[in-house]
Structure formats: C-alpha cells, structure tokens
Amino acid sequence: MPTKLLLIDDEQTSTSLLALSLKSDGYEVLTADNGRQGLEIFDREGPDIVITDIRMPGMDGIEVLQKIKERPHYAEVIIVTGHGDIDNAIDSLKYGASDFINKPVRADTLSVALKRAQNKLDIQRKLDDYTKNLEQEVETVTHELRMQSKFMEKLIKTSEEGIVATDRIFTVVIYNPAAEHILGYPAEEVLYRKKAKDLFSLDLMRQYQAKRHDDQRRKKLEHFETHVRNRDGEMVPVRFTGVFLYEKGRIMGSVAFLQDLTEIKRLEKEVLMSERLATVGQTVAGMAHGVKNILHGFKGGSYLMEVGFKNNDTEKLKSGWQMIQKNIAHTSDLVMDLLTYSKDRDVAYVPCDPNDIAAEVCEAFADSASEHNIRVRATLDPAIGSVAMDKTSIHTVLMNLVSNAIDACIFDDVPGKSYAVTVNTHLKKDHVIRFEVADNGTGMDKKVQDKMFTSFFSTKGHKGTGLGLLVTRKLIEDHGGSIAVFSEAGKGTTFIIELPFEELIKEAHT
Amino acid sequence: MGKKVLVVDDDPDVRLFSQAVLEENGFTPVMAKNGEEGEEMIRKDPPELIILDVLMPRESGIRLYRNIKTNKKFKNIPIVILSGIAEKSFLRSQKVLTEFGGDPVPDPEAYLEKPVDGEELADTIKKILG
Numbered sequence: 179m180p181t182k183l184l185l186i187d188d189e190q191t192s193t194s195l196l197a198l199s200l201k202s203d204g205y206e207v208l209t210a211d212n213g214r215q216g217l218e219i220f221d222r223e224g225p226d227i228v229i230t231d232i233r234m235p236g237m238d239g240i241e242v243l244q245k246i247k248e249r250p251h252y253a254e255v256i257i258v259t260g261h262g263d264i265d266n267a268i269d270s271l272k273y274g275a276s277d278f279i280n281k282p283v284r285a286d287t288l289s290v291a292l293k294r295a296q297n298k299l300d301i302q303r304k305l306d307d308y309t310k311n312l313e314q315e316v317e318t319v320t321h322e323l324r325m326q327s328k329f330m331e332k333l334i335k336t337s338e339e340g341i342v343a344t345d346r347i348f349t350v351v352i353y354n355p356a357a358e359h360i361l362g363y364p365a366e367e368v369l370y371r372k373k374a375k376d377l378f379s380l381d382l383m384r385q386y387q388a389k390r391h392d393d394q395r396r397k398k399l400e401h402f403e404t405h406v407r408n409r410d411g412e413m414v415p416v417r418f419t420g421v422f423l424y425e426k427g428r429i430m431g432s433v434a435f436l437q438d439l440t441e442i443k444r445l446e447k448e449v450l451m452s453e454r455l456a457t458v459g460q461t462v463a464g465m466a467h468g469v470k471n472i473l474h475g476f477k478g479g480s481y482l483m484e485v486g487f488k489n490n491d492t493e494k495l496k497s498g499w500q501m502i503q504k505n506i507a508h509t510s511d512l513v514m515d516l517l518t519y520s521k522d523r524d525v526a527y528v529p530c531d532p533n534d535i536a537a538e539v540c541e542a543f544a545d546s547a548s549e550h551n552i553r554v555r556a557t558l559d560p561a562i563g564s565v566a567m568d569k570t571s572i573h574t575v576l577m578n579l580v581s582n583a584i585d586a587c588i589f590d591d592v593p594g595k596s597y598a599v600t601v602n603t604h605l606k607k608d609h610v611i612r613f614e615v616a617d618n619g620t621g622m623d624k625k626v627q628d629k630m631f632t633s634f635f636s637t638k639g640h641k642g643t644g645l646g647l648l649v650t651r652k653l654i655e656d657h658g659g660s661i662a663v664f665s666e667a668g669k670g671t672t673f674i675i676e677l678p679f680e681e682l683i684k685e686a687h688t
Numbered sequence: 689m690g691k692k693v694l695v696v697d698d699d700p701d702v703r704l705f706s707q708a709v710l711e712e713n714g715f716t717p718v719m720a721k722n723g724e725e726g727e728e729m730i731r732k733d734p735p736e737l738i739i740l741d742v743l744m745p746r747e748s749g750i751r752l753y754r755n756i757k758t759n760k761k762f763k764n765i766p767i768v769i770l771s772g773i774a775e776k777s778f779l780r781s782q783k784v785l786t787e788f789g790g791d792p793v794p795d796p797e798a799y800l801e802k803p804v805d806g807e808e809l810a811d812t813i814k815k816i817l818g
Contacts, residue, residue: 467743470772471699473803478705481806485708494708501701 181296184208184225186216186242187258188234196229196283203289213237217245220253227295229256229288231281232266240270247274252302254295258283340416340436346429348374360416360438362409374432378406382418403439415439468512475505515645518574518652525657529682530569532611533558536601539576543584543599552587552597554580561605565679571653572613572677576601578650579615579673586619586671610659610676618670627665690715691817694735696726696752697770698744706739706770706809713810723752730762737817739809740796742771742778750781757793766797766816770809775799 183205187193190211197207208223210216214237216230228246232239243255257270257278267278276298277291334341340357344350353368361368361377368377375383382404401419408414417437423430482498485491533556540556547554580599587597595618602614622630630647654661659677693715695706703719710717718735720726722744730738738756742749749771756762769778779795786792798812 467772470802471702474705474772475699475701477803477805478701478708481705482708484806485712497704501704504701 180204180206181227182206182208182223182225183292184210184216184219184223184228184253186210186213186228186230186234186239188212188231192283196288199285200288205292213239213242213245216242220246220249220251224251225253226299227254227256227276227292229258232257232259232263232270240266240273243270243273243275252299252306254299254302256288256291256295338437340438341433342374342377342436343431343433344374345431348432350374350377351431352433356438357436360408360414360436361406374434378434382406401435401437406436415443472505472508472512475501475508479505512645515649518649525568525571527566527680528569529564529566530572531562531564532567532572532613532679533560533562533603535569535572536576536603536613539573539580540601542577543580547584547587547599550584550588550597552584552599554584554599554601556601557603559602559604562603562611564682565611566682567611567677567679568653568657571657575650575653575675576613576615578646579675582646582673583615583617583619583671586617586621588619590620590668606676608678609680610678613675613677614672615675616670616672621667621669621671622663622665623667627663630663691736692716692718692733693737693739693813694718694720694726694729695739696720696723696744696749697739697741698722699741702741702770705806709806709809710813712806713814715813723748726752727755730756730765734762734765736765737813738765738767739770739813740767742769742773750778750785753796754782754785754790754793758791768798768800768809768812768816769796770800770802770804772802774801 183200185193185197185200185207186209187196188211193209193211197209200207208219208225210219213230213234216228217237219225220228228242230239230242234242237245239257243257246253246255254276255270255274257267257275258281259267259270259278260281270278276295279287279291334352334354337354337356340360341352341354342350342357342361343352349370350368350372351370353365355365358365358368363372363377401417404416404418405413406416406418416439419435420432421434422432479498479501482494482501484498486493486495486498536556536558540554544554580601583599587599590597597618599615599617599619602612602616604612604614606612631651651661654675654677657677659675662674663671664674665671690710690713693710695703695710695717697703697706698721700721703721707717707719718729720729726738726740729735740749740753749769753767753769756765756767769775771778778799782793797816800809800812
C-alpha cells in the first residue's frame, strides 16, 4: 500500500506541481486548498503524512497541526514555512510536527523530510502495535488470573472439608461454608473479625503452635483426631490438619482443614452397639445354662429350707438360706454384668486416689481369700496421688480381676503350694497409671487365652457369669485404656491394665 | 439303710440339694465332685443308682457315662442325668462319640434338665428303683 499524503496549500499552482512530482515518486496524493477542507479530507481519508503550508487564510498551518494531533488517527505533519518564519517553525515542532521545510519547496529537501516522517511513522506504528499487544496480553493474563481465583474460590467454597485460613497475625481471611457448618459461626461473624484462637481451643492452638518450629522443615502437620467447640458450645469430633504458610522463610499465614467426623463417629458407635447387642444375643444361648443352674440353686435352697422347717433342722435351714443368698448374688452379678456390657455408659471422671481403690479391693477379698490360704496384697506406687478418673470403673475392673485371680488359685489347688495375689500400681509417663493383677494360680493355656474375652466363656463351671472379662475390657476401653494378659498354664496369670488420668484442676482459694 | 445313690456334681449346692432329697426319701446318698472321683467310687463300691451332671471339670459326665455304660460289670446301674445341658445335646454328643469308633451306648434311664423340683427328682428315682 502506497503512503498516503495530504497537501494543504492556498497557492494552487505550487500544490499541483508538487503533487505531480510526489505521485511520480509513488505516493498517493490528496490535496486541499485551505485548512478546513484539509481537515475534512484528513478525517475521511486518514493520510499517513500531511504537508501543510503555514500561512493560509482562515485556519493556518499551526492550527491545522494542532487539530490533527488531537485526532485519534495518527499522522506525521510536515510544516512548509516562508523565509524568516523561524519562530513559527519552532512553534510547529513544539506542537508535534515531524519536520519543517522552507519555501520554495525543493525536491531533495522534501524527500529527506518525507523519509524522516516515514521513519517516525514506522516507529510509531510499531510502538502502537506493541502497546496494543501488551494491552491484549495484560487482558488475557488478567482474565486467566480471574478464572484461577474464581476456580480457587469455588474449590474452597464447595470443599467438603472445612477450611479456615488466616493471615500472618492469625486473623481469619478464608472461611468456607463447610467450616461454617462445622463451627456454627456464620462467615460474616468470622471473616476479618475473628482470630484462629477464637475458633479453636487453647489446647488445639498449642498443638498448632508447638508444631510450628518443626513446620519450618516439614511445613505440614499430620492430621489428628480432636474436637472443636462449635458456636453452641457442643464438641464436634473432627480430623484436624494445620499448615503454616511460609514465603521466603517468613510466615505469611496459616490454614486449617477440618473434616467433620460426627457421622463417622455415630456410625462407629452404631456398629459397636450392634456388635455388642449381637454378642448379647449370641450369648443368650450360653446364658441359658447359667440361668438354669441359678434356678436349680433356688429350688435346692427352698427345698432345704422346707425340709429344715418340717424337721426343725436349723442346719438345713441355714444351708438352704445360704444357697438362696448365693444364687441371689449370682443373679445380681449376671444381670449387672449384662447391663454394664450392653449399656452405653459415660465415663465419669471424679477425684480419686487409684492407690486407695487398689488397697480397698485387696482388703475386700483378704478374708475370703485367707480361708483358702491365699494372700492378697497391694504394692502401691507412692508417686500416685489424687487424680481424676472413673472411680467406679476402676473399682469394678480390679474387683473382677482380683476375684478371677483368687479363683485361679483356688482352682489350681496344689497341696503345699503357697498362693498369692498381688495388685501393683505404677505411675507411668504421659498421664497413665498401670495396674497389675498377678496370681500364681492355675494359669491359662493358649486355647483359654484365645477365648477369654468372648462372651459366656467360663472356666469356672457353675461359678462364672461368662461375662466378667468382657465387662472388664469394655470398662477399660471406655476409659481409653488397654488390657493385656500374660499367662502360662500351671504358673499363673498377670493382667496389665493401663488407664489414662487427668490432673485434678486446683481450685483457687479466695 | 436305704439304697445307695451316688451323686456326681461339681457344684456343692447341687450336691447338697440332691443329698437332702435322697435323705428325705430314705436313700443313702454318697457324693463325688467330679467324673474322676465318681468313677473311683463306683469301682470301689457300686451304688444302686447314679445321679450325674454333664459339664464338670476333670472328666466330664459324658466320659463317665460312656465308661459306665460300656463296662460289663456296671452297665446295669441306672443313671439319672441332672444337668443344665439340654437332653438333645447330651444324646447328640453320645451319638457323635459312637460314630467316632466307640461302642453304642443306651440312653440314660432318666434325663432331668435343671431346674428340677425336689419332688420330681425323688419321683424319678423311686420309679426306677421301684
């Protein structure tokens, strides 16, 4: 495409001559004989270069130049000046003319000026293109960024996991609907208003912060199961993951992911409950045998008493009455065991001294055990003081195990052997107390050990409910503890129980 | 002296009950607290009747029952089973033991499932011993 020129001059003769010469040089040439017409053509044709005389009636060349420079279409302007018009010429440069040439216009001067203008034009065009590209690129990148941020926003919003992110001073800046659901606070109450510590317990924050140092290496916390308190004060079970975000070694914020475990916990509980009910159901068959024996005992007791009354035999009356009493106790054991095992019971932490409980249990059995020449003694760790634990559970557990241990000694019954049952307490690290109940009685072989935690399995014949160890284990597990057993047939058995405790909260005296 | 009846049961209360029933009805009771002891007493001085429990530590009633019923000398001693185990279960156990290469044994003269009244026990024994 040839370069389009516009010549503006009131002197038509010089214009047409110049036009002829320029056309022969390959330019497309437009002409106007005054400023106004020149601008009209400019607007219509959009020439690349304008050559205008400076002195014209009406609109002069400077004005034409100014008007053209205000237009959106870019063109180079060459000003043609008369002799001694140097001031005007300099003004024209100020207003953005690319060059000025003197009259009369000489072909070689004009060609140089045109070439210069053409160069400027090319540079300007390139600059324009570049700017346009840049603008386009910025727009594309901006769009992408916006899409990405939208994507992230959607991701966070629709996440099943609660996400709570904070800035470097732990003010919450991201708080998604799942977090809203778990914690109960609406987003508008939390965003930029609450700090992490307002949402998470001190304990959790401590764990969060304790790991902070490590995080600089790992930058990640492992998830752990814990509870968070929601707006209504309820404890919600969650799987918690906390991450500190660093940039160039400086903390820039933190993010916590919370997975609501309420439903999972409920299902777990349901499964546990149904398993327990199934065990109870299964055992009804096994229980029948125990119940039959108890009923037979009652019949026996009442028969003896009848005979005693009839014959005025106090000995018979006494043994009949004892038989009835024994079976009442047996019935009550069985029913209580069944209740304990099948019922869901909350662990009740109360202030107590585990050593006292152990001593009490030993004391309770001492007399009956000594009738069989069995010594019952407690070895207590003096480091254990008053703590918060479920006293009733511990009592029941120790009663069950000590009574088992004594039975194991009675059942062994090797003449001349001296039998002992010991209860040891031991304070372990991490708020755990270990109880050991050991006997040197009959012991258990592998077969018995495999079956001892199953329902209605009893080695005690008429004496056991077949539920004792099952109940014992349930109480221990409910208390968050563990039970282990070491036994050898003919040597004896040791039960080891580990139970967590909590410190007593010292109340301030006022 | 009434006819001698052996009671084999690991539960002292059950023995006491049976003993009282037997004494009240003019029999002479003797006691064994497990299968081993019972067998020994039978061999030493056979009783007129045996009241036998099934589930006992140290030689169960199932074994003792077979030993007596397959012994030429003792197989005619009537046995009354007194147990919390259902009669069906006891008979099945004997059938299984026979299948595993034992001699067939006759059913017990009477089978009483606990709980049993004193009168019922007495009537059963009287009926067998005439």
